[in-house]
Each structure stands twice: as structure tokens, then as C-alpha cells.
Amino acid sequence: MTTKNLHVPIRNLIGALCMALISTGAAAGQPAFPQSVPPACTALAERHGVPSLIENKTQARSAEAKLNALSVSEEGVHECRSAVARIKAQYREHLRERAIQSVKGWVQEWRRVE
Numbered sequence: 186m187t188t189k190n191l192h193v194p195i196r197n198l199i200g201a202l203c204m205a206l207i208s209t210g211a212a213a214g215q216p217a218f219p220q221s222v223p224p225a226c227t228a229l230a231e232r233h234g235v236p237s238l239i240e241n242k243t244q245a246r247s248a249e250a251k252l253n254a255l256s257v258s259e260e261g262v263h264e265c266r267s268a269v270a271r272i273k274a275q276y277r278e279h280l281r282e283r284a285i286q287s288v289k290g291w292v293q294e295w296r297r298v299e
Contacts, residue, residue, distance in 0.1 A: 220245065225268035226252075229261040 220239045222230045230237060233255070235248045252269065255262045 218242070218245075222248070223265065223268040223272060225261070226265035229255075229259075229265050 218239065218241050222235065222237050222239065227237060229235075229252075230248070233251055235251060236244065239245045239248060249269070252262070252265060257263055257266075
């Protein structure tokens with residue numbers, strides 16, 4: 186195989202990997218709703234009129250905006266922000282793992298085709 190012919194499969198692999206990452210991110214990037222409010226935020230949510238079950242992305246953004254607008258000195262705000270940050274980090278790690286598995290699948294498929 187010449188050097189010129191070698192570049193074509195590599196370009197195809199790179200294109201396939203990009204498509205896998207894009208499709209994985211688009212499909213897996215949307216959290217499933219409904220989501221319950223973290224236990225550390227329940228009392229705070231009740232005090233500020235946030236439902237205990239978040240039904241959609243709009244409600245989630247509204248609840249997060251209310252949380253961000255609250256003063257840290259208010260009771261429960263720090264704990265709630267920490268709980269939300271932990272949940273977001275876990276979700277990002279989950280997405281990262283799914284993307285890695287997807288890319289591994291594409292690489293294995295590509296190796297089978299060769």
C-alpha cells in the first residue's frame with residue numbers, strides 16, 4: 186500500500202470518529218426528564234416555590250437561575266449548590282464514558298473493515 190493510499194482510510198476513520206462524537210454528544214447530551222430536586226435542595230426549593238420534580242429543561246434552567254440568585258448566607262444555599270455541582274460532574278463523567286465507548290466501537294468496526 187502506498188503512502189497516498191494510506192491517507193484515504195485514515196481520513197475515513199477521522200471522519201467516522203467525528204461523526205460518532207457528534208451523534209453521541211447530541212443524543213446523550215440531553216438529560217432525561219423528569220428529574221427530582223436533590224435532597225440537599227428540597228427545603229430550599231419549597232421556600233422559593235420550585236417544584237420538587239423538574240419536568241423539563243425550562244424548569245431546570247429556571248430553578249438553577251433562582252439558586253444562583255440566592256445569597257450564600259441563606260440557609261441551605263451552599264449545600265444545594267454543592268449537590269447540584271456534584272450531580273453535574275457525575276453527568277459529565279457519564280457522557281464522557283459513553284463517548285469513549287462509542288469511539289472504541291467505531292475503531293473496532295474500522296479495524297474489522299480493513
